[in-house]
Amino acid sequence: MKLMQQALLIVLSVCVTGCTPVSPWQRGKLASQQMALDPYPMQNTFQGHIYNSREAAMGGNSAGGGGCGCN
Amino acid sequence: MAVTKNTPAKLPAGKARHSRLTNAYKYLTDRLLPRSARPKPATTTSVSTSLQALTAAALSLPGLIPTPVHAAEEEASLLYGYYEESSRNLAGVNSRFNPIVVDSLLGSSKIKLSDRVKFAFNYAQDVWSGATPIATAPLSFKGNREGGVISGATPFLQNNNVLFDRQLNPLKQDALTGQLVKDTQLVHTLSAASPEVRRQGDFKLGYEWNEVSLDVGGGISVENDYESRFGNLAGRWDLNQKLTSLNLGLSYTNSDTHAILDHDVTPYIWNTSGGYEVRNIISNNSQITKTGGNTLLQGNRQDWGTAFGVTQILNEGALLEAGVSYNRSTGYMANPYKTVETAFVDPSQTGDVLSGVAIGLLEKRPEERNQWTENLRYVQHIAGLDAAFHFDYRFFHDDWGINAHTFEADWVQPIGNNWTITPKVRYYSQDAADFYTPFMVSNQALNKNAVDANGRPIYVSANNPNNGQVYFRDADFNLIDANGRIVDENAINPVNKTVPFDGSKLPANYSSDHRLSGFGALSGGITVSKRFAKGVTLEAGAEYYTHAGSLKLGGGGEGSYADYNSYMVNAVLKVDLSSLSLSSAGSKHAEHLFHNHHGGHAPAGVMFDHMLDKSGDIMVGARYMYGTQSGNILQGSNSVSDQAIINNGCNGSPCFTTPTGMNMNMIMVDLMYAPTDSLTLMLMPQFVDMNMTTRVLDGAPSATVEQQALINHHTLHEHTTGGIGDTGMYAMVKLFDQTIHHVHGTLGLSAPTGDVDVKFRDTHRIDAGFQHYGMQLGSGTWDFKPSITYTGNIDQYSWGAQLSGTVRLEDKNKSGFAFGDIFQSTAWGSYKLLNWLSASVRGVYTVQGSIKGEFNGTFNKLGPVDYPSSYGGRYWDVGFGVNAFVPSGDLQGNSLGFEWLQPVSDDVNGYQLQREGALSATWSYAF
Numbered sequence: 001m002k003l004m005q006q007a008l009l010i011v012l013s014v015c016v017t018g019c020t021p022v023s024p025w026q027r028g029k030l031a032s033q034q035m036a037l038d039p040y041p042m043q044n045t046f047q048g049h050i051y052n053s054r055e056a057a058m059g060g061n062s063a064g065g066g067g068c069g070c071n
Numbered sequence: 072m073a074v075t076k077n078t079p080a081k082l083p084a085g086k087a088r089h090s091r092l093t094n095a096y097k098y099l100t101d102r103l104l105p106r107s108a109r110p111k112p113a114t115t116t117s118v119s120t121s122l123q124a125l126t127a128a129a130l131s132l133p134g135l136i137p138t139p140v141h142a143a144e145e146e147a148s149l150l151y152g153y154y155e156e157s158s159r160n161l162a163g164v165n166s167r168f169n170p171i172v173v174d175s176l177l178g179s180s181k182i183k184l185s186d187r188v189k190f191a192f193n194y195a196q197d198v199w200s201g202a203t204p205i206a207t208a209p210l211s212f213k214g215n216r217e218g219g220v221i222s223g224a225t226p227f228l229q230n231n232n233v234l235f236d237r238q239l240n241p242l243k244q245d246a247l248t249g250q251l252v253k254d255t256q257l258v259h260t261l262s263a264a265s266p267e268v269r270r271q272g273d274f275k276l277g278y279e280w281n282e283v284s285l286d287v288g289g290g291i292s293v294e295n296d297y298e299s300r301f302g303n304l305a306g307r308w309d310l311n312q313k314l315t316s317l318n319l320g321l322s323y324t325n326s327d328t329h330a331i332l333d334h335d336v337t338p339y340i341w342n343t344s345g346g347y348e349v350r351n352i353i354s355n356n357s358q359i360t361k362t363g364g365n366t367l368l369q370g371n372r373q374d375w376g377t378a379f380g381v382t383q384i385l386n387e388g389a390l391l392e393a394g395v396s397y398n399r400s401t402g403y404m405a406n407p408y409k410t411v412e413t414a415f416v417d418p419s420q421t422g423d424v425l426s427g428v429a430i431g432l433l434e435k436r437p438e439e440r441n442q443w444t445e446n447l448r449y450v451q452h453i454a455g456l457d458a459a460f461h462f463d464y465r466f467f468h469d470d471w472g473i474n475a476h477t478f479e480a481d482w483v484q485p486i487g488n489n490w491t492i493t494p495k496v497r498y499y500s501q502d503a504a505d506f507y508t509p510f511m512v513s514n515q516a517l518n519k520n521a522v523d524a525n526g527r528p529i530y531v532s533a534n535n536p537n538n539g540q541v542y543f544r545d546a547d548f549n550l551i552d553a554n555g556r557i558v559d560e561n562a563i564n565p566v567n568k569t570v571p572f573d574g575s576k577l578p579a580n581y582s583s584d585h586r587l588s589g590f591g592a593l594s595g596g597i598t599v600s601k602r603f604a605k606g607v608t609l610e611a612g613a614e615y616y617t618h619a620g621s622l623k624l625g626g627g628g629e630g631s632y633a634d635y636n637s638y639m640v641n642a643v644l645k646v647d648l649s650s651l652s653l654s655s656a657g658s659k660h661a662e663h664l665f666h667n668h669h670g671g672h673a674p675a676g677v678m679f680d681h682m683l684d685k686s687g688d689i690m691v692g693a694r695y696m697y698g699t700q701s702g703n704i705l706q707g708s709n710s711v712s713d714q715a716i717i718n719n720g721c722n723g724s725p726c727f728t729t730p731t732g733m734n735m736n737m738i739m740v741d742l743m744y745a746p747t748d749s750l751t752l753m754l755m756p757q758f759v760d761m762n763m764t765t766r767v768l769d770g771a772p773s774a775t776v777e778q779q780a781l782i783n784h785h786t787l788h789e790h791t792t793g794g795i796g797d798t799g800m801y802a803m804v805k806l807f808d809q810t811i812h813h814v815h816g817t818l819g820l821s822a823p824t825g826d827v828d829v830k831f832r833d834t835h836r837i838d839a840g841f842q843h844y845g846m847q848l849g850s851g852t853w854d855f856k857p858s859i860t861y862t863g864n865i866d867q868y869s870w871g872a873q874l875s876g877t878v879r880l881e882d883k884n885k886s887g888f889a890f891g892d893i894f895q896s897t898a899w900g901s902y903k904l905l906n907w908l909s910a911s912v913r914g915v916y917t918v919q920g921s922i923k924g925e926f927n928g929t930f931n932k933l934g935p936v937d938y939p940s941s942y943g944g945r946y947w948d949v950g951f952g953v954n955a956f957v958p959s960g961d962l963q964g965n966s967l968g969f970e971w972l973q974p975v976s977d978d979v980n981g982y983q984l985q986r987e988g989a990l991s992a993t994w995s996y997a998f
Contacts, residue, residue, distance in 0.1 A: 019314075019383065019384075019385050019386070020385070020386045020387075021312075021314070022314060022384050022386060022387050024312070024313075026387045027384070027387070029387055029388050029452045030384060030387070030388070030390060030452075032452075032457075032459075033483075033485075033491070034452075034457075034458060034459035034483035034484070034485060034491065035388075035390070035450055035452055035459045035483075037382070037390070037392060037448055037450060039459075039461075039481075039483050039491075039493065040493070040598055040600070040610060040612065040643070042148050042150040042177055042179060042610075042641075042643045042645070043150065043152075043598060043610060043612045043641055043643060045150075045177060045195075046150055046152040046175055046177060046639070046641050047152075047612075047614065047639060047641075049175070049195075049197070050152075050154050050173070050639055051499070054586060054592075054618070054637075055475070055499055055501060055586065055592070056467075056469075056471075056473050056475060056501050056504065056586055056587055057444070057465070057467035057473070057475035057477065057499075057501060058398070058442065058467070
C-alpha cells in the first residue's frame with residue numbers, strides 16, 4: 001500500500017502543478033500513434049527479453065509473470 | 072454467394088434502426104477521431120445532432136482510446152529478432168568459440184470475441200547458441216588453454232595448481248626470467264553450448280465494462296532444462312473522464328530447473344570422495360542426482376509479483392505514467408551452469424609462495440529475493456514537428472544489494488507518407504550483488520587426511536575405498552583393523568582416507584555471474600516504421616549496446632576484462648485486422664478469392680496453389696509445418712533389425728547409434744503482391760527448428776574412449792537446432808484462366824539463408840563436430856524451384872494438380888555437401904461442405920535424391936544418419952484437410968487451413984527412420 005501511495009503521490013503532485021482538463025474532442029494528438037506509451041510493443045518485448053537476460057534488474061511496469069532459464 | 076455485413080432487411084426493425092444509428096455514428100466518429108480512437112460499433116447510445124456531444128458520448132463507450140492504449144483492437148503481428156555479442160577478451164588466448172547469438176520469433180494476435188470480450192495469444196521462440204562465461208579467474212589459473220584432443224582454448228576449471236604470494240595475490244611465472252611475478256589480471260572462462268530452443272505460449276482474456284476492464288492470462292515457457300508456468304490478473308479503472316487510469320496487476324510464476332550438468336570441463340563441479348551428497352551440501356535448494364548417465368540438477372522457484380500504476384493525461388499533448396511493482400522470488404535462483412573458481416590454500420604452508428588447488432564450485436545464491444521497481448514514463452507531443460518525445464526512468468532495488476537505474480529517451484518522428492523514424496538512447500547501471508565475487512580464495516586445504524577421535528590417521532583400501540572398512544597404524548606401524556587385529560598390508564594396499572574441505576568456511580552465497588557484477592550499459596538504436604494502405608505496417612529496428620564496468624554510475628564497476636558489446640536487429644510485420652474488416656470492398660474481394668477463385672484454397676500442404684487476382688492485391692499469411700519421424704529404421708521399404716544396421720548401415724565403418732525420433736517445426740511467412748493481373752510475386756522467409764533423439768544399437772561394436780564420449784553425448788540428451796531457414800522468392804505467372812480451369816506456372820529461387828554449419832558443443836574436450844545433415848537449418852545452396860499448378864472448380868467441387876521440383880544450383884554448399892534434388896507430384900479434390908468450410912483429400916508422390924559430397928570439417932560418424940547415402944527416397948502420402956473461411960464479422964477475409972499427410976509407402980535410400988506424418992496449418996488474409 002505504501003508503494004501505491006507513492007505512485008499516486010507522484011502523479012497527483014504533477015497534476016497539482018500541470019494538469020489541465022482535456023475535453024474528449026481535444027484528444028486527437030494523444031491518440032496518435034507516436035504518443036502511445038509503447039509505440040513498438042513487439043520490438044519492446046524482444047528487446048526487453050534480451051535486457052532481462054543480460055541485466056539483473058527485472059520487471060517494471062506490469063506484473064506479467066513468465067520466465068526463462070536465460071538468467 | 073456473397074454475404075454482406077449488417078444487411079438491414081434481415082434484421083428486426085429495432086435492430087435495423089439501431090444498426091443505422093450505429094453506422095451514422097461510426098461514419099461521423101471515423102471522420103472526427105483518429106483511427107486508433109475509433110469507437111466500437113453496436114453499443115447503444117443516443118445520437119445527438121451536435122458533433123461535440125456525439126464525440127463526447129462516443130468517448131464514454133468502452134474501448135475508446137483516450138486512455139492511452141493505442142494498439143489496434145484486432146491485430147496480428149510477427150517479429151523476427153537477432154542478437155549477437157562480440158567476442159570476449161580472453162587476454163591473448165585465442166578462443167575457438169563463437170560468441171552468443173539468439174534468433175527470436177514472436178507472433179502475437181488479438182481478436183474480439185464480442186464487443187466487450189477480447190482475446191490475445193502470443194507465441195515466442197528463441198534459439199540460443201554460442202559460448203558464454205561460466206567462471207572468472209586470474210589469468211594465471213589458465214582457465215582457457217589449449218588441451219585435450221582439440222586445438223584452441225577449452226575450459227579448465229578443475230584441479231588447477233595455482234600460486235599466491237603472502238597477500239594472496241595470484242602469481243604467474245614470467246616466461247622469460249622464470250621468476251614468479253604478481254599478476255592480478257582476471258579473465259572469463261568460456262564454454263560453449265549446443266543450440267537450445269525456448270518456446271513460450273501465453274494468452275490473455277479480457278472483459279471491458281464502460282470504465283473498468285479486467286484481464287486474466289497465463290502461459291508456459293519450455294526449454295530443455297527449464298520450464299516456467301505463469302498466471303496473471305490485471306485490472307484497469309478509468310476515471311476522471313478517462314483522464315486518469317489506474318492499473319493493478321498480480322502474477323504468479325512457478326519454474327523448474329532440470330539441468331544436465333556440463334561435462335566438457337571435467338569434472339565440471341567439485342567431485343571428491345564425498346560424491347553427490349557433498350555436492351548437495353554446497354548447492355542450495357536443489358538436488359543433484361545421477362540419472363541414466365547424466366548428472367542432473369533439479370530445483371524449483373516461485374515468483375509472486377504485484378504492480379500498481381497510474382496513467383494521467385496532463386494536457387492535450389502530454390501524459391505521464393507512474394508505477395511501482397514488487398516481486399518476491401523464492402527457491403532455486405542460481406544458474407546451474409555457472410561456477411565460482413575457488414582456490415584452496417593450505418594455511419600451514421611456510422615461505423613466500425603459497426600453492427593451492429583451484430576448482431570450480433557451483434554458484435550459490437540466496438533462496439529469497441525481494442525486488443522493488445519504481446518507474447516513470449512521460450510522453451510529450453512536440454507541436455511544430457508533430458513528434459513525440461518519450462522519457463522513461465526506472466529504479467530497481469532488491470535485497471541482494473542491487474540498485475539499478477534505467478534511463479531511456481525516444482523521439483518518435485513521423486516524416487510523412489506514413490513513415491515514422493524513432494531514434495532511441497538508453498542507459499543502464501547496476502551495483503554488484505552482495506555475494507558477487509569474480510573468484511574465491513579459501514584458507515584451507517582442498518583435501519586433508521582424515522583422523523579418528525584420538526587423532527590417529529585413518530586408512531582405507533586403495534582397491535576398495537568405499538567398502539566401509541577402515542584401518543589404523545599401531546605403535547609399531549603395523550596396519551590394524553578397527554578391532555586392533557593386524558592385517559595383511561599387501562592385500563589391503565592402504566591409502567590415507569581424505570576428507571574434503573569444510574564447506575561452512577565458505578561464504579553463505581557466492582556467484583561470479585557477470586550479470587550480478589557492477590556495470591553500466593549504454594545503447595543507442597533506431598526504429599523505422601512504415602504503415603501501408605490496408606492496415607499493414609512494417610517496422611525495422613536496430614540497437615547497439617556497450618556493457619562496461621567503467622560505465623557504472625558512480626564508478627567502481629567490474630574490470631574491463633568483462634566488457635563486451637552486442638547488437639540486436641529486428642523486423643516486424645503487423646496487420647491491423649479491425650481496420651480491414653471495416654472496408655467492405657476489401658472483404659468482398661477477400662471473399663471473392665475464397666468463393667470464386669477456385670472454390671476455395673487448395674489443401675494446406677500445397678504451396679503456390681493460387682495467384683492474386685488483380686494488380687495491387689496483397690496477401691499476407693503464415694504457414695506452419697510439422698513433420699515427425701519415429702519408430703522403425705527402414706531399409707528400402709522394410710524395417711530392419713539393429714544387427715542389420717550394424718552390419719550394413721554405415722558403409723563398412725562401425726555403426727553405434729540410431730535415431731529414435733526426429734521432429735521438425737517450420738514457420739513460414741507468406742507475403743504476396745500482384746504488380747500486374749497476370750503476375751504475382753511472393754517472398755517466403757522461414758524459421759525452423761528440429762530436435763532429435765538417439766539410442767545405442769543393440770550389439771553395437773566396442774568403442775574407443777573418445778567414441779564412447781561422443782556416443783554418450785548423442786544418446787543422453789535430445790539435440791535441438793533452430794533459427795532462420797532458407798528464404799524463398801517466387802514469381803507466379805498466369806498461363807490459362809477460364810471460368811472452370813486455371814493454370815499457372817511458378818519460378819522460384821531459394822536463397823541459402825539457413826545455417827549449414829550447426830555444430831554440437833564440445834564434450835570432454837573433444838570437438839563433437841557438425842550436427843547431422845538433417846538437423847541443419849537450410850540447404851546451403853541456391854536452389855531453383857519451378858512448379859506448374861492446375862486448378863478447377865464447378866459448384867461445390869474443386870480439384871487440382873501440381874508438379875514441382877527443387878534443383879540444387881550448386882554442387883556443394885560451404886560445408887561441403889548438397890542435398891538431393893526433389894521432384895513432387897500431387898493431385899487433390901475438395902468439396903465445400905458449408906458456405907465457410909471445405910474438406911479435401913490429396914495424394915502426393917515425392918522423389919528425393921541422396922546427399923552429394925559430405926561435411927568438410929570435423930564430423931563424427933556414429934550411425935546411418937551420418938552417411939550421405941542414407942538420405943532421400945521415394946514416398947507416397949495421402950492428405951486429409953479442411954479449409955475454413957470467415958465470411959463475415961470482424962474477422963472477415965481470414966482463412967485457415969489444416970492438412971494431415973499420412974505416409975502410405977516409403978522406399979528410402981540407405982537406412983532411415985520411418986516417417987510418422989506431417990501437419991500443415993495455414994492462415995492467410997487477402998485484401
